[in-house]
Amino acid sequence: MVYKLDNLSVNYADHVALHNINCTITAGKWISIIGPTGAGKSTFVKVLKGLIPTVKGDYWIDQQPAPRDAKGQLKVVPELGFVFQYPEHQLFETTVQKELSFALNLQGASRQQITEAIERILPQVGLSESILPLNPFQLSGGEKRRVAIAAVLMTNPKLLILDEPTAGLDPASQVSLLKLLKTWQQQNQSTILFVSHQMEDVVEYSDEVLVFHKGQLEGHFDPRTLFMEKEELLVELGLSMPEPVQLLKLVEELSGQKIEVASCKEQDIFDAVQPIWHSRGRLHG
Amino acid sequence: MLFSQFGIRGGVYMADSVIVGQYVETHSIFHRLDPRTKLVSIVILMLSFLMLGTWLSYAVATVFVFGILLLSKVPIHFFWRGLRPLLFVLLFTLLYNAVFTKGTILWSWSFIEVTEEGLRTGLRFVWRIILLILLASVLTLTTKPLDLAYGLEKLLAPLSKMGIPVEQFSLMIVIAIRFIPTIKEELDRILLAQKARGYDLTALSLPKRIFAYVPIIIPLLFTTIQRAEQLSYAIDARAYGNGKGRTSYRVLLFQKMDYLAGGIALLFAVILLWLKIGKV
Amino acid sequence: MLTFDQVHFYYKKGQPVLEDISFTIEAGEFVAIVGANGSGKSTIAKLIDGLLLPRKGSVQFKGLDTTNPADLADIHQQIGFIFQNPEDQFITTTVMDEVLFGLENIRVPREEMRSRLEDALQAVHMEDYLDAMPHQLSGGQKQRVAIAAILAMRPQVIIFDEATSMLDPQGRQQVLAIMQELHRQGLTIIQITHHMEEVLSAERLLLLHQGRLEYDGAPLAFFETMPVADYQLQLPFAVRVHALLHSEVPPTADWKGIIRSQWSTN
Numbered sequence: 001m002v003y004k005l006d007n008l009s010v011n012y013a014d015h016v017a018l019h020n021i022n023c024t025i026t027a028g029k030w031i032s033i034i035g036p037t038g039a040g041k042s043t044f045v046k047v048l049k050g051l052i053p054t055v056k057g058d059y060w061i062d063q064q065p066a067p068r069d070a071k072g073q074l075k076v077v078p079e080l081g082f083v084f085q086y087p088e089h090q091l092f093e094t095t096v097q098k099e100l101s102f103a104l105n106l107q108g109a110s111r112q113q114i115t116e117a118i119e120r121i122l123p124q125v126g127l128s129e130s131i132l133p134l135n136p137f138q139l140s141g142g143e144k145r146r147v148a149i150a151a152v153l154m155t156n157p158k159l160l161i162l163d164e165p166t167a168g169l170d171p172a173s174q175v176s177l178l179k180l181l182k183t184w185q186q187q188n189q190s191t192i193l194f195v196s197h198q199m200e201d202v203v204e205y206s207d208e209v210l211v212f213h214k215g216q217l218e219g220h221f222d223p224r225t226l227f228m229e230k231e232e233l234l235v236e237l238g239l240s241m242p243e244p245v246q247l248l249k250l251v252e253e254l255s256g257q258k259i260e261v262a263s264c265k266e267q268d269i270f271d272a273v274q275p276i277w278h279s280r281g282r283l284h285g
Numbered sequence: 286m287l288f289s290q291f292g293i294r295g296g297v298y299m300a301d302s303v304i305v306g307q308y309v310e311t312h313s314i315f316h317r318l319d320p321r322t323k324l325v326s327i328v329i330l331m332l333s334f335l336m337l338g339t340w341l342s343y344a345v346a347t348v349f350v351f352g353i354l355l356l357s358k359v360p361i362h363f364f365w366r367g368l369r370p371l372l373f374v375l376l377f378t379l380l381y382n383a384v385f386t387k388g389t390i391l392w393s394w395s396f397i398e399v400t401e402e403g404l405r406t407g408l409r410f411v412w413r414i415i416l417l418i419l420l421a422s423v424l425t426l427t428t429k430p431l432d433l434a435y436g437l438e439k440l441l442a443p444l445s446k447m448g449i450p451v452e453q454f455s456l457m458i459v460i461a462i463r464f465i466p467t468i469k470e471e472l473d474r475i476l477l478a479q480k481a482r483g484y485d486l487t488a489l490s491l492p493k494r495i496f497a498y499v500p501i502i503i504p505l506l507f508t509t510i511q512r513a514e515q516l517s518y519a520i521d522a523r524a525y526g527n528g529k530g531r532t533s534y535r536v537l538l539f540q541k542m543d544y545l546a547g548g549i550a551l552l553f554a555v556i557l558l559w560l561k562i563g564k565v
Numbered sequence: 566m567l568t569f570d571q572v573h574f575y576y577k578k579g580q581p582v583l584e585d586i587s588f589t590i591e592a593g594e595f596v597a598i599v600g601a602n603g604s605g606k607s608t609i610a611k612l613i614d615g616l617l618l619p620r621k622g623s624v625q626f627k628g629l630d631t632t633n634p635a636d637l638a639d640i641h642q643q644i645g646f647i648f649q650n651p652e653d654q655f656i657t658t659t660v661m662d663e664v665l666f667g668l669e670n671i672r673v674p675r676e677e678m679r680s681r682l683e684d685a686l687q688a689v690h691m692e693d694y695l696d697a698m699p700h701q702l703s704g705g706q707k708q709r710v711a712i713a714a715i716l717a718m719r720p721q722v723i724i725f726d727e728a729t730s731m732l733d734p735q736g737r738q739q740v741l742a743i744m745q746e747l748h749r750q751g752l753t754i755i756q757i758t759h760h761m762e763e764v765l766s767a768e769r770l771l772l773l774h775q776g777r778l779e780y781d782g783a784p785l786a787f788f789e790t791m792p793v794a795d796y797q798l799q800l801p802f803a804v805r806v807h808a809l810l811h812s813e814v815p816p817t818a819d820w821k822g823i824i825r826s827q828w829s830t831n
Contacts, residue, residue: 036735037703037735046477051477051481076480076481076485082478082481084477084478084481089504089508090478090479091504092500092504092507102482107483140602141603155483167730168731169602170601170797171761172601172794172799173797175799197734198734238735240734243802244802246821247806247824250824254824254828273809274809277809280828431658459657460656463655463656463658463699515648515653518616518646518648519653522616522645522648523641523667523714523715524638524641524642524670524671526637526638526670530672531672532668532673532674532675532678534665534669534675534678
């Protein structure tokens with residue numbers, strides 16, 4: 001599935017949320033979306049999902065115009081999954097089973113299809129079948145979060161939008177959730193759009209990064225180019241460089257030499273920096 | 286469909302035009318009046334409406350109320366926004382009275398009979414409600430919510446000495462006003478989230494529509510209750526105690542124009558009473 | 566100054582949330598309380614301020630006891646509490662009223678209110694926002710107003726209960742900076758958090774695990790000796806770098822400074 005925005009703008013009465021966005025989302029990648037608060041990241045992903053009816057410009061899905069209603073308003077795009085921030089706030093059913101079945105029921109799926117989907121999804125979010133008869137409101141925060149995400153994954157979306165999915169979780173839960181999502185993405189060959197403020201997560205999981213600022217798309221980069229070469233852009237936007245990259249830059253500065261790294265991920269940077277550090281006496285001469 | 290106009294869309298729409306918390310600064314006389322004066326005067330005026338009977342009395346009341354609207358210097362569309370959500374109810378009331386009151390039949394169609402007396406009763410009833418709403422709007426448009434709550438608290442102070450938690454009621458009003466925009470935002474978020482899951486309220490057939498709000502109301506209730514719990518901890522932590530004995534930054538002092546305004550309200554009540562007694 | 570003596574707590578009988586918690590905090594300390602979600606750390610915060618009462622044991626603050634209703638007003642004034650959700654602790658309709666709310670509660674005389682209001686808002690750089698309403702403010706701004714509302718009451722201790730969890734990085738930095746500044750000015754700071762980088766600047770760390778206190782001491786020693794992952798926590802980056810480089814100097818939040826100074830020596 002290819003999603004393409006052509007000169008797309010979203011104008012509200014008092015401000016412009018998105019201005020002339022030109023962007024193509026290709027299948028199968030983890031794409032992170034970063035930018036300062038108010039840059040338009042939320043609006044962007046909502047447009048893709050069809051939650052913003054009035055837009056100027058064009059939205060193409062697989063070279064077909066995105067479906068619109070009789071008044072020309074964009075319609076909700078069913079095959080995209082959307083996980084809002086604090087998704088557990090939308091839970092309402094009396095059992096986890098019913099909550100998970102909600103979306104598929106609306107689509108008219110059969111019981112059989114729903115059961116199969118549940119069996120497939122539960123392990124992918126690290127939950128066991130024993131959770132099915134429980135009342136979602138009585139689960140722990142982390143479990144509620146996974147149930148809410150699982151409910152979205154039930155429709156087997158080819159593109160999954162995640163708006164700060166780890167907000168409010170403790171560090172270990174954050175890591176395990178992101179790993180689960182990465183595994184799901186790779187197994188399903190789906191695309192993930194990951195809106196986040198945490199640059200360390202962005203650098204660790206992304207294949208591509210979209211940078212937004214004041215309603216405009218500043219750039220569509222691969223993480224390496226963005227974090228190693230576009231420091232001024234990050235500073236201008238008030239975004240921080242991930243700490244591993246800061247370490248790399250510091251050691252490059254002190255040693256006076258460019259250091260080759262396999263990627264911007266922490267482990268690769270650590271592996272590259274360690275030998276340089278330990279031979280630093282000899283470098284300085 | 287009327288139901289959809291008055292269901293959740295109406296609810297969200299109502300939150301936008303909710304009369305309370307809609308303070309508009311126009312530096313009018315009313316903005317400078319003590320909130321207690323306004324509260325007491327409004328009550329006097331509203332009670333005096335009970336004496337409305339003849340067309341003359343309605344005319345006097347209408348001129349008076351519109352005079353107040355003009356003096357408030359608040360643009361008319363704010364008052365219209367307060368009335369708009371209730372148009373349906375008002376229309377229904379008018380028709381109900383018109384059809385179900387016995388008397389001289391003006392127009393009929395099968396078993397529906399519109400009577401002259403019915404129309405008259407309906408119009409008067411509806412007109413009274415409109416005037417009441419306009420008066421209430423003047424109150425909330427010209428008085429800051431906290432001033433209103435504080436004025437109410439001061440008026441009810443004698444009750445406080447009897448052990449009634451007047452201060453806590455006042456705080457409840459402030460909190461309700463404070464959280465209206467927040468809860469509305471939460472409602473919008475939930476509507477959007479369920480829409481993203483494929484839940485389109487407007488597409489459902491009528492019998493299903495009744496249960497349609499469950500995926501909206503349940504989460505809203507739950508998060509609101511959680512909020513209330515957190516808020517009560519915050520209020521405790523800020524040393525509120527039982528609310529008694531608090532000092533106050535705001536000082537309410539009656540001035541000449543307060544006595545004048547109160548006097549005019551009383552005068553109006555007397556005029557209506559005189560009209561009623563004289564059956565003019 | 567603040568003493569927990571064998572405190573037990575549960576919401577529902579048979580499901581203990583805290584068991585046999587004992588510790589003392591002295592004036593001027595900067596204490597971090599860490600633990601996974603559900604470890605009981607937020608409950609401890611509420612017990613400190615008398616928002617919850619111990620089922621067994623006692624919580625005492627400068628001779629005041631939280632179970633004594635007559636003491637609670639003093640306790641609430643002397644111990645300030647900043648909650649996690651900026652939205653749900655903003656009680657009134659404007660910034661000015663929010664700061665005045667606490668002053669009215671503790672019966673500050675009217676003449677003193679204005680200057681306390683102004684000083685408190687200046688301390689958090691929100692003095693231009695007197696008439697702002699909560700829905701016009703960002704999360705970080707709301708948290709700063711909450712801090713001002715507490716500061717105006719002139720507490721001796723401020724508890725920050727995961728106060729940065731719901732903020733964007735900019736908001737977090739602002740709140741953390743204010744926290745450091747307040748500590749410098751002599752306030753006792755108790756920070757409940759699971760962001761381990763924030764812990765490095767604390768002087769003391771209390772670890773909660775399934776309702777029990779499992780560590781009470783210096784943060785650095787904690788990272789060196791305790792299996793952090795077992796507690797659902799992560800080592801801060803500075804500590805990971807420290808381990809990588811086998812630095813002799815103990816890790817602090819300023820890992821860059823350490824690297825620079827250590828570069829020339831070998």
